[in-house]
Amino acid sequence: MSGPCIRLLIATVLLSMNAPAPASTPGEIRYAVLLAGKRAGSAVTTYVSDREQRFTYDFTDRGRGPSTVTRAVLDENGLPVLLEITGHDYLKNAIAEKYERSGGKAVWRNDAEQGDQAVTGPAYYPPLNGPPQEAELLARALLRSPPSGLDLLPNGREKIESQGGITVHKGDEEKKVLLYALSGSGFEPSYVWLDEQGSLFASCGWPSLIREGWEGVLPELVKAQDIRTAEREKSQVTRLAHHPKGPVAFIGARLLDPASGTVRPGTTVVVTGDRITAVGPDGKVELPAGAEKVDAKGRTLMPGLWDMHVHLVTLDGLMHLAAGVTTVRDLANDTDFLVDLRRRFDKGEVLGPRVLMAGVLDGPGPYAGPTKALVSTREEAVRWVDRYAELGYVQIKIYSSVDPALVPAIVEHAHSRGLRVSGHIPNGLSAEQAVREGFDEIQHTNFLVLNFLDGVDTRTPARFSEVAKRAAELDLKSDRVRAFFALLKEKGTTVDPTVNAFEGMFTGRPGHLDPSFTDVADRLPPQVRRNLYGGGLPVPEGMDRRYRDSYQTMLDMVRALHDNGIPFVAGTDSLAGFGLHRELELYAKAGIPPMDILRAATSVPARVMKLDKERGTIEPGKLADLILVDGRPDEKISDIRRVMLTVKGGVMYDPAALYHEIGVTPIQ
Numbered sequence: 208m209s210g211p212c213i214r215l216l217i218a219t220v221l222l223s224m225n226a227p228a229p230a231s232t233p234g235e236i237r238y239a240v241l242l243a244g245k246r247a248g249s250a251v252t253t254y255v256s257d258r259e260q261r262f263t264y265d266f267t268d269r270g271r272g273p274s275t276v277t278r279a280v281l282d283e284n285g286l287p288v289l290l291e292i293t294g295h296d297y298l299k300n301a302i303a304e305k306y307e308r309s310g311g312k313a314v315w316r317n318d319a320e321q322g323d324q325a326v327t328g329p330a331y332y333p334p335l336n337g338p339p340q341e342a343e344l345l346a347r348a349l350l351r352s353p354p355s356g357l358d359l360l361p362n363g364r365e366k367i368e369s370q371g372g373i374t375v376h377k378g379d380e381e382k383k384v385l386l387y388a389l390s391g392s393g394f395e396p397s398y399v400w401l402d403e404q405g406s407l408f409a410s411c412g413w414p415s416l417i418r419e420g421w422e423g424v425l426p427e428l429v430k431a432q433d434i435r436t437a438e439r440e441k442s443q444v445t446r447l448a449h450h451p452k453g454p455v456a457f458i459g460a461r462l463l464d465p466a467s468g469t470v471r472p473g474t475t476v477v478v479t480g481d482r483i484t485a486v487g488p489d490g491k492v493e494l495p496a497g498a499e500k501v502d503a504k505g506r507t508l509m510p511g512l513w514d515m516h517v518h519l520v521t522l523d524g525l526m527h528l529a530a531g532v533t534t535v536r537d538l539a540n541d542t543d544f545l546v547d548l549r550r551r552f553d554k555g556e557v558l559g560p561r562v563l564m565a566g567v568l569d570g571p572g573p574y575a576g577p578t579k580a581l582v583s584t585r586e587e588a589v590r591w592v593d594r595y596a597e598l599g600y601v602q603i604k605i606y607s608s609v610d611p612a613l614v615p616a617i618v619e620h621a622h623s624r625g626l627r628v629s630g631h632i633p634n635g636l637s638a639e640q641a642v643r644e645g646f647d648e649i650q651h652t653n654f655l656v657l658n659f660l661d662g663v664d665t666r667t668p669a670r671f672s673e674v675a676k677r678a679a680e681l682d683l684k685s686d687r688v689r690a691f692f693a694l695l696k697e698k699g700t701t702v703d704p705t706v707n708a709f710e711g712m713f714t715g716r717p718g719h720l721d722p723s724f725t726d727v728a729d730r731l732p733p734q735v736r737r738n739l740y741g742g743g744l745p746v747p748e749g750m751d752r753r754y755r756d757s758y759q760t761m762l763d764m765v766r767a768l769h770d771n772g773i774p775f776v777a778g779t780d781s782l783a784g785f786g787l788h789r790e791l792e793l794y795a796k797a798g799i800p801p802m803d804i805l806r807a808a809t810s811v812p813a814r815v816m817k818l819d820k821e822r823g824t825i826e827p828g829k830l831a832d833l834i835l836v837d838g839r840p841d842e843k844i845s846d847i848r849r850v851m852l853t854v855k856g857g858v859m860y861d862p863a864a865l866y867h868e869i870g871v872t873p874i875q
Contacts, residue, residue: 234253234254235251235252235253235254236251236252236254236406236407236418237249237250237251237418237419238250238251238252238340238407238416238417238418238419239416239417239418239419239422240264240265240266240414240415240416241414241415241416241417241422241425242266242268242413242414242415242577243541243577243578243579244425244579245577246422247266247267247268247272247414247577248264248265248266248267248272248414249263249265249266249419250262250263250264250265250338250339250340250416251263252340252343252406252407258280258281258282259278259279259280259281260278260279260281260340260344261276261277261278261279262275262276262277262279262338262340262341263275263276263277263338264277264338264339264340265294266414267573268297268414268577269574269575269576269607269666269667269668270573270574270666270667270668271297271298271299271668272297273294273295273296273297273336274294274295275292275293275294275295275296275302275336275338276292276293276294277290277291277292277334277337277338277340277341278290278291278292279341279344281344284329284348284351285344285347285348285351286308286329286330286331286348287306287308287331287332287344288307288308288309289305289306289307289308290304290305290306290307290332290334290337291304291305292304292305292317292334292336292337294336296336296741298668298712298743298744298745299668299745300318300717300741300742300744300745301318301745302317302318302336303317303318304316304317304318304334304335304336305317306332306334306360308326308332311325311326311327312324312325312326313325313326313330313332313360315332315360315361317334317335317336318717318718318741318742319335319717319718319737319740319741319742320335320361320718320737320740322361324360324361326360328358329348329352329357329358330357330358330359330360331345331348331357331358331359331360331365332359332360333345333359333360333392333734335737335738335741339407339410339416340407340416342389342397342399342407342410343399343401343405343406343407345365345389346367346387346389346399346401347405349365349366349367349387349389350367350387352367354366356391359392359733359734361733361737362733363391363392363732363733363734364391364392365389365390365391365392366389366390366391367387367388367389367390368387368388368390368396369385369386369387370386370387370388370398370431370432370435371385371386371431372384372385372386373386373427373428373431375421375424375427375428376424377420377421377423377424382402382408382421383402383403384400384401384402384408384409384428385400385401385402385403386398386399386400386428386431386432386435387399387400387401388435391870392732392733392734392735393732393734393735393870394522394526394732394735394869394870394871395439395522395869396439397412398410398411398432398435400428408421409421409425409428411425411428411429411432413520436521437556440521440556440557440558441556443525443557443558443868444555444556444557444558446864447525447558447860447861447864447865447868448555448558448858448859448860449858449859449860449861450857450858450859451478451499451857451859452499453479453495453497453498453499454477454478454479454484454494454495454497454498454499455477455478455479455498455499455500455501455857455859456475456476456477456478456492456494456495456498456499456500456501457475457476457477457478457501457503457508457835458475458489458500458501458502458503459473459474459475459489459502459503459504459505460473460474460475460476460503460505460506460507460508460835461473461474461503461505461506461507461508461839462474462476462486462507462508462509462825463507463508463509463510463805463840463841464824464825465509465510465802465805465806465809465810465823465824466806466810466823466824468802468806470507470841471488472505473488473489474486474487474488474489474508475487475488475489475490475491475492475494476508476825476833477492477494477495477498478831478833478854478857479495479857480831480857481830481831481856481857481858482828482829482830482831482857483825483826483827483828483829483830483831483833484827484828485827486825486826486827501835501852503835506835506836506837506838506851507835507836507838507839507840507841507846508825508833508834508835508836509805509809509825509833509834509836509840510809510810510822510823510824510825510832510833510834511531511532511533511534511560511809511822511832511833511834511853511854511855512530512531512532512533512534512777512787512808512809512834512847513532513533513534513535513536513776513777513808513809513812513813513823514527514532514534514535514536514777514778514779514783514786514787514808515535515536515703515776515777515778515812516536516538516650516703516705516778516779516780517535517536517537517538517778517779517780517783518537518538518539518540518780519535519537519540519545519548519559519562521548521557521559522783522869523535523559523783523784524548524552524557524558524559524560525558525559525865525868525869526782526783526784526785526865526869527559527560527783527784528558528559528560528853528855528860528862528865529784529850529853529860529862529865529866529871530783530784530785530787530788530848530850530862531784531834531836531847531850531853531862532560532783532784532787533560533561533822533832533833533834533853533854533855534560534561534562534563534812534813534822534832535560535561535562535563536562536563536564536565536602536778536812536816537562537563537564537565538565538567538602538604538629538650538778538780539565539566539567539576539578539604539606540564541578541579542566542579542580542594542595542598545562545564546564546598546599548562549562549564555858558860558865560855561822561832561855561856563601563602563816564595564598564599564600564601564602565600565601565602565603565604565627565629566580566591566592566594566595566598566600566602566603566604567580567603567604567605567606567630568580568582568588568591568592568603568604568605568606568609568617569581569582569606569607569608569609570582570583570606570608570609570610570613570633571583571608572608572666574607574608574666574667575608576606576607576608578606582609582613583610584613585613585616588613588616588617588620589616589620592617592620592621592624592626593620593624595626596624596625596626600626601626601627601816602626602627602628602629603617603621603626603627603628603629603630604629604630604631604650605617605628605629605630605631605633605646606630606631606633607631607632607633607634607665607666607670608633608634608666609633610633611633611634611635611636611640614633614636614641614644614645615644615645618644618645618646619645622645627647627648627816628645628646628647628648629646629647629648629649629650629701629703630646630648630649630650631650631651631654631665631670632649632654632657632658632665633665634664634665634666637657637658638654638655638657638658638691639658639691639694642694642695642698642700643694643698646700647699647700647701648700648701648702648703648776648815649700649701649702649703650703650705650778651703651704651705651708651780652702652704652705652706652709652761652764652765653670653671653674653678653709653761654670655691655702655764656674656677656678656681656760656761656764657670657673657674658691659681659687659688659691660673660674660677671709671712671744672744674757674761675712675713675744675750675753675754675757675758676747676750676753676754676757677757678756678757678758678760678761679753679756679757679759679760681760683760683763683764683767688767692767692768692771692773693771695768695771695773696771696772696773699774700773701773701774701775701776701815702765702768702773702774702775702776703775703776703778704761704764704765704768704775704778704790705778705779705780705781705790706761706762706765706790706793706794706797707723707779707781707786707789707790707793708779708780708781708786709758709761710722710723710758710789710793711723711743712743712744713743713744713754713755713757713758713761714743714754714755714758715741715742715743716742716743716746716751717740717741717742718740718742719740719742720739720740721739721740721741721743723781723786723789724739724782724785724789726845726848727785727848729872730866730871730872730873730874731870731871732869732870732871762793762796762797763797765793765794765797765799766797766798766799769794769797769799769803774811774815775807775811776807776808776811776812776815777790777791777794777804777807777808777812778790787808788845788847788848791804791805791807791808791844791847792844792845794807794844795844795845801840801841801842801843801844802841804844805840805841805844805847809823809824810823810824811823830856831854831855831856831857832854832855832856833854834850834852834853834854835850835851835852836849836850836851837849837850837851848874849874850862851863
């Protein structure tokens with residue numbers, strides 16, 4: 208096979224904005240679904256006629272994953288007048304979605320919503336459970352629409368912009384594919400690749416979808432998208448990052464010190480370059496000549512927040528800064544992507560926080576995570592630990608399918624390289640055993656509960672559903688639980704609870720707003736908001752109360768960690784920025800005092816990661832990572848949502864401007 212030949216037309220030739228002609232003859236196109244570069248499922252588009260298409264779509268991800276069948280009937284303008292979708296979603300909830308338009312009225316119904324609306328002009332209904340192939344219909348409809356875009360139902364508006372195209376090769380076969388950016392209803396543009404006939408060629412993301420037989424050109428498509436994305440990111444940095452020309456003095460601040468648990472009103476803090484150079488009472492600190500002054504007006508000045516459980520995509524960088532998050536720990540990602548993204552954040556090429564990298568290890572098998580780092584021998588594990596260490600990773604995360612027999616060797620070698628070890632609890636091992644074998648940290652509260660539940664295959668979604676069914680029965684004051692807490696304290700084991708990730712999973716119900724986002728839903732782009740009504744785990748009949756009680760047990764577990772002196776760090780595994788605010792609120796709901804909660808998101812993670820000499824508190828000599836909050840989060844934790852200024856390494860960001868960039872209404 209000859210090497211791939213790419214002719215990037217993006218920078219030189221803008222392709223016509225006229226819609227490609229849709230396929231008009233019956234036939235089908237088959238697609239591969241890829242996760243982490245590996246085949247995870249399949250999809251088929253069937254062209255029944257020039258007015259009807261059918262889509263099948265399914266993939267498997269660690270025992271989860273959707274499977275849907277969609278029928279789309281179109282009018283003469285290519286707009287759907289009928290959409291019917293059946294199957295199940297990612298969490299295996301049954302799907303029965305229908306949209307129909309006739310006689311100037313559109314009607315839709317799914318498990319999350321139902322409604323109707325008079326429609327006199329062109330409008331498009333994006334189904335909540337639509338497969339990736341449905342983007343082909345939307346793209347074609349937009350290409351026929353005026354530049355101002357197309358109304359969406361039930362609300363919102365979408366636009367399309369040509370991004371050029373590339374020519375890809377498979378052996379001697381050549382194909383030109385066209386890239387389009389769709390924007391207006393989400394946080395950022397989404398991309399779709401069409402062929403010259405207007406049929407979907409690929410969509411690159413999580414997961415990726417691409418024509419069968421053309422999987423080898425996926426990196427070329429991603430590279431072309433990245434070029435366009437980089438242009439947008441460069442513009443954001445230029446417009447949204449303020450680099451002071453000299454020192455900056457924050458005057459009249461209410462300085463919060465989480466390490467000592469004190470608040471000092473009337474405080475001045477001076478930042479010079481990327482460091483804090485002076486802290487003291489107003490009027491007692493000598494201000495450098497020409498210093499830029501920021502009148503804090505009695506607002507709370509505190510260290511930048513840490514999110515200790517993320518899986519970064521590029522957009523998350525902006526969202527973290529908008530929420531006051533200046534440091535994150537990525538706990539599993541594509542290695543090449545993460546190393547490069549951290550470099551770009553550090554160089555200021557992209558808006559984003561400081562990044563600590565943790566490398567995942569999993570074992571091969573049907574429930575293996577989407578990673579290249581699959582190990583089944585000690586030698587393989589050691590090689591991956593060494594590779595992570597050489598790339599600047601600071602931690603190893605052991606995942607659910609790792610052979611328990613390998614854990615001691617992984618722990619020993621990781622520690623010899625100066626890396627922390629944490630993770631899920633591999634199937635066949637208990638949390639207690641993992642701690643005794645050297646885990647420094649445990650991710651997710653459900654794995655603490657699973658320590659007391661026998662017979663659960665923790666590789667599968669049973670690690671969620673069995674906890675939902677049985678956690679409510681757990682007596683946290685029992686001798687066995689107390690002994691486990693004593694072990695955690697004795698070993699100095701840290702816990703990363705991520706209770707916000709389970710709130711929607713255990714207590715969310717179809718048709719009701721995800722409880723984790725109640726306070727922010729109305730600020731979000733319309734299509735993002737719609738997806739907050741889908742519900743969580745399937746709830747067996749008669750188990751609604753039990754699932755909610757089990758979630759309360761998880762909150763009680765976090766309170767027990769606090770009361771027993773076991774360190775915990777705030778992590779989310781959720782929507783960037785907003786997830787951390789909710790995580791902290793849930794700690795308060797569990798009964799933990801606000802100052803201790805703020806420690807878990809500032810000074811404690813800095814100490815746990817051995818970075819407390821550089822970060823975690825506001826002191827002379829430390830990095831200038833701090834936030835100004837319009838409120839008193841040490842008294843009312845929800846005030847942490849009111850970040851009005853974020854400073855990372857002396858560079859200043861206005862959260863309102865950052866949120867405006869991604870279609871989020873700033874907090875009032």
